[in-house]
Amino acid sequence: MATPSLKQRIAVTGATGRAGSHLVEILEQRGHDVVPISRSKGVDVISGEGLDEALAGVEIIIDTATGPSPSQEEATAFFLASARNLQRAGSAAGAKRIVLPSIIGIDRFRGGYNAAKLAQEQALLEGPLPVRIVRAAQFHEFVDQLLGWTIRDGVAHVPEMRTQPVAARVVAEALADAAEEGEMEDGRITEVAGPKEERLAALAGALFAAKGDSVEVHEERDSILVSGADDPDAVAYAEGAVLPNPGAKLAGPSFEEWLAAT
Ligand SMILES: NC(=O)c1ccc[n+]([C@@H]2O[C@H](COP(=O)([O-])OP(=O)(O)OC[C@H]3O[C@@H](n4cnc5c(N)ncnc54)[C@H](OP(=O)(O)O)[C@@H]3O)[C@@H](O)[C@H]2O)c1
Numbered sequence: 001m002a003t004p005s006l007k008q009r010i011a012v013t014g015a016t017g018r019a020g021s022h023l024v025e026i027l028e029q030r031g032h033d034v035v036p037i038s039r040s041k042g043v044d045v046i047s048g049e050g051l052d053e054a055l056a057g058v059e060i061i062i063d064t065a066t067g068p069s070p071s072q073e074e075a076t077a078f079f080l081a082s083a084r085n086l087q088r089a090g091s092a093a094g095a096k097r098i099v100l101p102s103i104i105g106i107d108r109f110r111g112g113y114n115a116a117k118l119a120q121e122q123a124l125l126e127g128p129l130p131v132r133i134v135r136a137a138q139f140h141e142f143v144d145q146l147l148g149w150t151i152r153d154g155v156a157h158v159p160e161m162r163t164q165p166v167a168a169r170v171v172a173e174a175l176a177d178a179a180e181e182g183e184m185e186d187g188r189i190t191e192v193a194g195p196k197e198e199r200l201a202a203l204a205g206a207l208f209a210a211k212g213d214s215v216e217v218h219e220e221r222d223s224i225l226v227s228g229a230d231d232p233d234a235v236a237y238a239e240g241a242v243l244p245n246p247g248a249k250l251a252g253p254s255f256e257e258w259l260a261a262t
C-alpha cells in the first residue's frame with residue numbers, strides 16, 4: 001500500500017462494477033471523498049449527462065467504466081467517447097490526473113477487446129490531463145462471464161489461454177495506490193496480477209464443479225476471442241501474452257482460494 005496520503009476528492013467511473021465497487025469502498029476506508037459515477041447513479045460518461053456536475057472539485061478520476069460488449073468495434077466506440085468526455089470534463093473541472101485500469105499484454109494483440117483497450121489508453125494519453133495506467137490480469141470475478149460466452153450445447157469451447165488471474169479487490173487496491181501517488185510521469189504503466197499461472201480450461205473445470213454445472217470443457221485455440229486457430233491473437237493467448245511481466249505486483253488469493261471463499 002502507498003504511504004498514507006492527504007484526503008482527496010476522487011471520482012470513480014464504473015462505480016458499481018466488479019473493480020469499481022471495491023474501489024469505492026477502499027477509497028472511503030482510506031478517508032477520501034469519493035464521487036461514484038455510473039448510469040445507475042445518474043451520470044453517463046458516453047452521453048455526458050451529469051458529468052460536469054459530478055466532476056466539480058474532483059482532483060483524481062479513476063476510470064473503470066466499460067460497456068457490456070466484448071466486440072472490438074463496440075468497445076472501441078465506448079472507450080473513445082468516454083476518453084474524450086473524461087479528458088474534456090476533467091480538465092474543465094481542474095482535475096490533476098486520470099487513473100486507468102487496463103489489461104496486461106494488450107500491445108501484443110491485433111484485435112478484439114484488447115485492441116479496444118489499447119485504443120482507450122492511446123485516446124486518454126492524448127491529454128490534456130496526465131494518465132496513470134494500471135494493467136491488470138483477468139479478474140477471478142470475470143471468468144464466469146467469459147466462460148458463459150463460450151458455451152454451446154452443453155460444451156464450453158474454452159480458449160487455449162495462459163493467465164494469472166487476480167481478485168478484483170487486489171486490482172482496486174492497486175488503483176487506489178496509483179491515485180495516491182505524488183508526482184508521476186505521464187503514461188506511467190504498472191501491472192497487477194494474481195499469485196499463480198493457470199490455464200483458463202483448468203479454471204473452467206474448477207468453476208463448473210464448484211457450481212455443480214455439468215458442462216464439458218474443450219480447450220481450443222480457435223475460440224470466441226479470435227477469428228480462427230491461425231489468428232496471431234490465438235497464438236498470443238496460448239503462448240502467455242497476457243501473463244504479467246517482471247516487476248508486476250502479484251497478490252493472492254489464487255482462483256482456487258477465491259472460489260472456496262465465494
Ligand atoms: N474484467 C476483467 O477481467 C478485467 C481485466 C483487466 C482490466 N479490466 C478493466 O477494468 C475496468 C473495469 O472492469 P469491470 O469488469 O470491473 O467492469 P464491469 O463490472 O463490467 O462494470 C462496468 C461499469 O461501468 C459502468 N458503465 C457502463 N456504461 C456506462 C456509462 N455509459 N456511463 C457511466 N458508467 C457506465 C457500469 O454501471 P452502469 O451500468 O450502472 O452504468 C459498471 O459500473 C475496465 O476498464 C476493464 O477493461 C477488466
